[in-house]
Amino acid sequence: MQENRSIPVMDVLIAVLLIAAGVASAMSARHLGKSVLEPIGPGAFPLAGSFLLIALSLLVIWRAVRVGTTKSNVDEFKPRPGMAVLALALTCAYFLVMQLEWLSFRWATVGYVTLLTAALFDWQPRKLPAAIVSGLIMGLGLTYAFTQVLYVDLPS
Amino acid sequence: MEFLLPAIANVFTPMPFLMMLLGTTIGIVVGAIPGLSGGMVIALTLPLTFFMESTHALILMVSMYVGSTSGGLISATLMRMPGTPAALMTILDGFPMAKRGQPGRALGFGIMASFAGGMVSWLFLALLSPPLAEIAVRFGPYEIFSMTLVALMLISAVSAGSMIKGLLSGFLGILVSMVGVDPSSGALRLTFGVPDLETGFRLLPVILGMLVMSQVIGDIVNINQPIERVQTSFRSMFMSMNDLRRQWTNILRSSLIGTWIGILPGIGGTTAAIASYTTARNFSKTPEKFGTGTEDGIVAAETANNAAVNGALVPLITLGIPGSVIDVLLLGALIIHNLTPGPLLFQDSPEVAYGIIAGALVANVFMFIFMILGTPIIARLMYVSRAYLIPPIIVFCVIGAFAQGNRLFDVWIMLAFGVLGFLMMKAKIPTGPFVIGYILAPIAETQLRSGLMVYDSSFLPLLTRPVSAAFLVIAVLTLFWPFLMKRRKAPTAPAHLEDE
Structure with a gap:
């Protein structure tokens, strides 16, 4: 080395x-x-x-x-700083749409989780259905769990 | 016994039992998945406990602590990646044994050792805590200040690598904790005219950012990191009587080392495992076998890291001194639930203090049963792609950061601290000292200023009051402990440990 x-x-x-x-x-x-x-x-x-x-x-x-x-000089694998920047940009957009009240927590989360999961899988088409399911579970499921079961306030 | 037996019985009532089951299971699974840690899951759980009874919340979190420390064994053995830092030494013998075709045996030894270490150290927790708290309840503000100073000196002990960087991180945490209204005079400090900063940086956004979000950003950067696997078969997961006979001295010695190191501030499970492993190797008749897949190495490392968990709970619940970063989070949980960490906990809320002790016992027993039965399933969960885990973790961070103050400002603060924590990690500046400084500095400041009010503005009682003076001496020794250890460790550490 x-x-x-x-x-x-x-x-x-x-x-x-x-x-x-x-x-x-x-x-x-x-x-x-x-x-x-x-x-x-x-x-x-x-x-x-x-x-x-x-x-x-x-x-x-x-x-x-x-x-x-x-x-x-030897790396075991290639780091992906670009992916982190993309994830941070998506995260900022996620916060902004809630702050500006363009979308509720529920739909903002569906979109965010779907997009971020797809991005982390390098936009592979065969992973897209799983990303959408993950987004729906997180957005709809968490909204129900936190507002109807745990009574925790969610953004917007 | 007056409170302990009812507390143990209480853990078996429906809600606490559910919390214990949930906590231990989640802890084990999270501990087994590389990239996730016990600290992360406990930080994410904090906002969910707002509406729980304090005892239930603490039982949940202590069970997660016990579970995550044990779960690290699975990925250390099967993937050569420690799920938790405390499982670092388990890799040295666990992975070679698994690769040799005996993953079940390696895991069986680790699980049994984890259980034994947890049980021995629990005895110390149950026997030492009440009398210690009884003594500590007589302490005044200067004694509490000195005690907190000891805990702040943890910063030096948890500063893996450069102590200067650890102190830098700690002082940044102290400074961040000063933002907002001064609790003694009501004056606004370090707000720079920003109205949102008048309430200060809240606990959850800061902790979730520093401990969870920073790690998530790191995980995204390293998303291509390859994972080494071994073929898994889980036959013979139980130790035989012969194995037990051969290992009992190792188990006892490692339990005592782990418990003692756990009790010492800041020297958590990782150091306990290293010290215990090195001692077992020095005592062994076949030291050359260490690092090649010997049972002795797995037992020493796993016994000690689990023993350290209960050991670290002793100063936490009796003196309010956290033994590790996870203990700092438990301290934060007590504060969030309006409980006074330290000796007053036994006086004001004995059900919580004894609930923690009872929870640790039952969680340890359940950990043993769950790991023996559930390891084959957990082994499959470990290989779930991080791409599925990262987005939900970020969403939980958002909910947690928002929940404490119902402000999106806190969510941005969480993200900002996440980026800061990631940059600090890239610069090899540890984030643990930041959290310690952030949580403990306000306690130290309030007590010192209360002491000055009580003793007519005199600092002298800090040195003339024996308990306060003793803690000050311990604080100084704690600060220099890493230097002393470094000097002592150099000639004895086995060469192959340095490579790891």
Whole structure:
């Protein structure tokens, strides 16, 4: 197995994001007033948490640049990031149609489960009936179970 | 005994018994399916328990915990994939034995060992918990703060790989938990002017996003991952008397190791299995057989990981200190049901505290029966394509995230935390510490500030009160425990474990 060293980009990216979150939190927590009942007040924990988050993120970046990572060139299988992006896009669309009240939970779920199942099977025509059945069971079955049996509120 | 026997009898009444059956069965099946985990199913179950009696809800979730830990054995043995991380060591001998044509024997040893480990550790749970809770009920805010600090130090213990990344994840969880109204002063914190954030990030959207949605996104990326199978035949699933005679010292030793490691904060079933496996190998007259399909290895690993489940319940129900990420979810369940985790549970809601203990016992017995009878069926369920499982899991996440506050905003929050959790996983930042920080930080903050109010703004009692000082020492030791373990482990760990 061939190995090489590289900078772990994901480590750096996450650390930068967390530094930004830490700075924003620290700025916001700085303006919180003191409490009259005890000396530390509501800002102490968020402020300390923000500073530690920033410090640890800087450490992660430092380690990523200094030490790097060992990357294997051989993958046992081909990852499908594109499929994950498609699934996330479908999921966002699913939430949106409910938020905008274009479809009820029942029909939005039928459509979403059918489409996502078909997509995960690479749109194979022979899997389509199973995807539709799965969608119907989830959409109609769950709506009945949650509203008629468990009395749990569902979106829209 | 005054409460325990009625609690055990209560588990056999219709509703609790149904919950126990359902929980154990779902737990075993989910534990057996790679890509799904006990933590995921317990997180998904939380919103369904809103309308249940607290005791029923806790029995359901404890049964899922017991079942999922045991179910991991099946996929570890038949597919060379641990259904749960705690079954990692079972692969080393379970899969080679199954491949040699003895899957039934490998599973039989694993099931028997799981049962024995669960029973021995249950004795400790039942005997240790009530007196410990009786002592802990006298603790004040500083003692509870120090205790919570010990639990927060779990972050270092559950940080597989880089401790810095574990701490980073933990502090992010702490910061996320601070958003919204400050419980002590009523001031708004970290809301950035967004009105929807005034109620803070609710428990379920955050947990479902971090633990379930992130895993689902990972599963979609890895949907092409091939699965290695062995031909399955399930004859001879029972251990003979001779087998039992040969294994009883191994079972007892592994049970004690598992229970003890379970009781220690943050060092869950996986570490218990590794420690027990390594010890069994060191004690063995034929250590060279470990890793080639020996019964001793399966028994050591499975006994210990199941023993750790009940062991971890001891600090959870007596002190409110979770022993693992799944215990953090149980802690969350107690909070959702307006119960006070910790020693007060025995005083205020003894039916729940003893219900958890009784549920763990009956679930362990049912797990044994169900796995002996149902493993051939579960083995078929394991090969159900993930394409069928992923969409329903996401829909359950949506229902769960929505149910707590009836807002679609929470559903978006769940998705956002799912993406964040996935990116963290890609960067090898563990998500477990995030959940621990998120749940425990508000408890620690409230207790510390209450202590300051009680003791005239003085921090000194933290060090002068003996119990508080003792917990602070334990917290420091817990923080440095992984370093100590690393130094001790290096010369003794068998080489083939490193490959796994």
